[in-house]
Amino acid sequence: xxxxxxxxxxxxxxxxxxxxxxxxxxxxxxxxxxxxxxxxxxxxxxxxxxxxxxxxxxxxxxxxxxxxxxxxxxxxxxxxxxxxxxxxxxxxxxxxxxxxxxxxxxxxxxxxxxxxxxxxxxxxxxxxxxxxxxxxxxxxxxxxxxxxxxxxxxxxxxxxxxxxxxxxxxxxxxxxxxxxxxxxxxxxxxxxxxxxxxxxxxxxxxxxxxxxxxxxxxxxxxxxxxxxxxxxxxxxxxxxxxxxxxxxxxxxxxxxxxxxxxxxxxxxxxxxxxxxxxxxxxxxxxxxxxxxxxx
Amino acid sequence: xxxxxxxxxxxxxxxxxxxxxxxxxxxxxxxxxxxxxxxxxxxxxxxxxxxxxxxxxxxxxxxxxxxxxxxxxxxxxxxxxxxxxxxxxxxxxxxxxxxxxxxxxxxxxxxxxxxxxxxxxxxxxx
Ligand SMILES: [Fe+2]
Numbered sequence: 069x070x071x072x073x074x075x076x077x078x079x080x081x082x083x084x085x086x087x088x089x090x091x092x093x094x095x096x097x098x099x100x101x102x103x104x105x106x107x108x109x110x111x112x113x114x115x116x117x118x119x120x121x122x123x124x125x126x127x128x129x130x131x132x133x134x135x136x137x138x139x140x141x142x143x144x145x146x147x148x149x150x151x152x153x154x155x156x157x158x159x160x161x162x163x164x165x166x167x168x169x170x171x172x173x174x175x176x177x178x179x180x181x182x183x184x185x186x187x188x189x190x191x192x193x194x195x196x197x198x199x200x201x202x203x204x205x206x207x208x209x210x211x212x213x214x215x216x217x218x219x220x221x222x223x224x225x226x227x228x229x230x231x232x233x234x235x236x237x238x239x240x241x242x243x244x245x246x247x248x249x250x251x252x253x254x255x256x257x258x259x260x261x262x263x264x265x266x267x268x269x270x271x272x273x274x275x276x277x278x279x280x281x282x283x284x285x286x287x288x289x290x291x292x293x294x295x296x297x298x299x300x301x302x303x304x305x306x307x308x309x310x311x312x313x314x315x316x317x318x319x320x321x322x323x324x325x326x327x328x329x330x331x332x333x334x335x336x337x338x339x340x341x342x343x344x345x346x347x348x349x350x351x352x353x354x355x356x357x358x359x360x361x362x363x
Numbered sequence: 364x365x366x367x368x369x370x371x372x373x374x375x376x377x378x379x380x381x382x383x384x385x386x387x388x389x390x391x392x393x394x395x396x397x398x399x400x401x402x403x404x405x406x407x408x409x410x411x412x413x414x415x416x417x418x419x420x421x422x423x424x425x426x427x428x429x430x431x432x433x434x435x436x437x438x439x440x441x442x443x444x445x446x447x448x449x450x451x452x453x454x455x456x457x458x459x460x461x462x463x464x465x466x467x468x469x470x471x472x473x474x475x476x477x478x479x480x481x482x483x484x485x486x487x488x489x
Contacts, residue, residue, distance in 0.1 A: 083454075083455075127442040127445075128390075128393075128394055128397070128440075128442045128443050128446065129397060132390075132391070132394045133383050133387060133390055133391075133394075133440075150397065151397055151398070151399060152397055152446065153393075153396040153397045153402065153445070153446030153449050153450075154445055154446060154448070154449030155449060220378065220440065220442055221378055221379070221380075221383050221440070222377050222378060222379040222380070223379070223380075261375065262441045262445070262455050262458065262459070263375075263376060263431070263435055263441035263444075263458075263462070264374045264375045264376045264432070264435065264462060265373070265374035265375075265432070265462055265463060266372070266373060266374030266375050267374075267458065267459035267462045267463055267470075268459045268463060268470060268473055268474055269374075270474075270477050270483075271482075272477070272480060272482040272483035272485070272486040272487075273482040273485075273486070275486055276482070276485060276486040279486070279489075293369075295369040295372075295377075298372060298375065298377065299372045299375075302375075303375060303376075303377070303378075303441070304441075327489050329486045329487050329489070330478075330487065331474075331475075331477050331478035331483050331487070332474040332475065332477060332478065334454075334455055334456070335455050335456065335459055335474060337477075337483075337486075
């Protein structure tokens, strides 16, 4: 029986990819962010996930404004990371898991989510950088199911809808009869704003509210409208919608294992968190080492 | 451009349907810059490239002025504009500095300083 072991939540700022490709991880500017990852990787080493359900938003690689799906689910055997125009070299992307993609698609439509399906899909830095952070220097040893949420062109789906989407994905995962260990990733955010006279805006208080509630009370994150979320977290801070959806896929209970918050990475308040479910391998190793890092 | 129910957020431009319609040509040009060959073509002959995408006069003026706020006013979306900015050698701190009227150093310092607020210290502690 498949098991959903937990989730890794992270910022996906393009500059992180640049730092990886330059080997700048130990520079003073970057070290606080990259220091978040050894405990994450220890947890992954113990858990050995087989599949990643990747909740993220496309930034103008796979989707242009000619066709802009609110929610799209990848169902491709292979995915490509490509040139996005500003100099990042493509990262290796692991293969797809088409049978699981279609099981998720079936369940989502049954649950009345009118999604778009993609059998040919480029995945951008919002998927490639998190995978490169979790499994550095190699293609991630997993298969993936990418799920995109429109955080680009308003109207965006509400936080409530994104949480419900994630929960419906969670139902599909719970019903999946394969032997895989499944994890989710939710990428983007936290607070940042690239555009307008308010560029450079961050909001540590709202970010803390999101991080504090993500594991124990994700519904708390749905109390704000998208417009209020833009006001609180910035025009691009709304990418926390991806985190909310990913959290939904973990089911009712999830335990916070690690948390790192750092200002700034580029224009962004960056965060990395691991949440695990009761189905996670209870080695105790990753958690006992990670908890002091949270204190 | 926010809908009637939402009060405007100072310094913030919601990329909604009105902006997406207005900005379509500019954003389409920027989307084409995912291709290195297209970036080269823009650098070789900017005027011809802009003609091909039928930018509006407002969009042409904004691009000619390298003015991000004008590009946004003309319907540009920052995720697409970032691809043009890459050609121009500008990163998101350069864009931020230009939009806020700060020097790039002052803008970067403003970002760094946000780690020092009480709320940030509390969030960093966890
Ligand atoms: Fe993003």
